[in-house]
Amino acid sequence: MPLTREGIAYRVACDLPDGSYVNLGIGIPTLVSSFIGKDKEIFFHSENGILGMGPLAQPGHEDPDLINAGKQYVTLLPGASVFDHPTSFSMIRGGHIDYAVLGALEVAANGDLANWRTPGEKVPGVGGAMDLAFGVRNVIVTMTHVTNKGKPKILNKCTLPLTAPRCVKFIYTDMAVIDVTPEGLVLREFAPGLHPKTVQSQTEAPLRVSPNCREMNVPANFQQVAQPVR
């Protein structure tokens, strides 16, 4: 069955290498930090000037001067550092952050990303989305495979305004793990019980099936009981 939101985050967490510097966006990406195995040391970065961010602060233990980019009260792990915005965005734009895990509205076959302007949105806001998409070496997108109306989000060409062109390297959805390569999209894994053809039927852009393509290995509690998440 397709994965839950937690399942998508879990699947990404499995692939982040030990020692990585990682920035997590809002939504499904935020969940990734919960699923990092104890055998790995991962350094989470927050745009507002934190490296080595720990879990959210427990109620009653919030530090009023310590929030993440989503304005939630957070904690620091031993070895953490705090700094100003120019330093923080030097880490991002300068290519020092290894992975950015971001949400997306649309991704194109060439890696174009659209995630900053929603249709019908009245007030625009970009935040750090463009800096991350342009600056981070490995941009991972996490999202549901289709919109809440069942339309594919992985397209031949984005219809929404771009956050950055050709920046996405990996796509993790409730149905699949897809690599963005110079030769196009390559299906690496599909959700338990699905078939590569099912994934293709929900994807506008053509998928090449990797010779090593396999069913995802995720625990049953990360799989949906009924319909795909919307």
Add this chain to the structure above:
Amino acid sequence: MVDKTLGSCQEAVAGVFDGATILLGGFGDPGLPGQILEALRLQGAKDLTVVHNGSGGGTHALGGLIHDGKVRKLIASFPSNPGNTSFQEKYLKHEIELELVPQGTLAERIRAAGAGLGGFFTPTGAGTDLAAGKEARVIDGREMVFEKALHADFAFVRAYRGDRLGNLNYRMAMRNFNVPMCTAAKHVVAEIDELVPVGGIDPEDVHTPGIFVDNVVEIVRHPEYLIITTEGR
């Protein structure tokens, strides 16, 4: 003897004139000079251009200033988070101008101004809607856009500790935009939690050297400060 201390936030904002450009520090609550903002709201200067990451809460802090119609233009990266009703109402009625800038570009434009640079080329935004009308150049094979330095008349920030020389120290995530903002305005005032004697901040812990700061004003934090909600900030 140098003494940059002020007795009140009213004094801190006394010189703000109609049409001034203000760098407003903070990201969320950390580093936001809330008391100076309240004083600015009462001071009455209008047609202001405010540079800040977001657009403030409903009718609180920057939201209040916008609600009162004192802000002509906002230069921000994320004015759109839910709860920022004052800005949204004015924006939809075309009563406030918005210059939308990617967050890292905003920080760097301020830093460039403080560092005496005219601007810089950045890959961020190249080929997107936010690069429209900007000078573009391919540098080392990569498309870049030119972003101009962002100067201001005033900068208002909050720090943790300060001394009469204007040296500032920040706690945790308070540093954010405040460090570059202190370098990029003609007149810089820091709201501080604690005024310490000269030498009270270890030289290694001075994050903003006093050369950049014109005035400091000590604000004693209320206990309620520790139970802030993040809603709409």
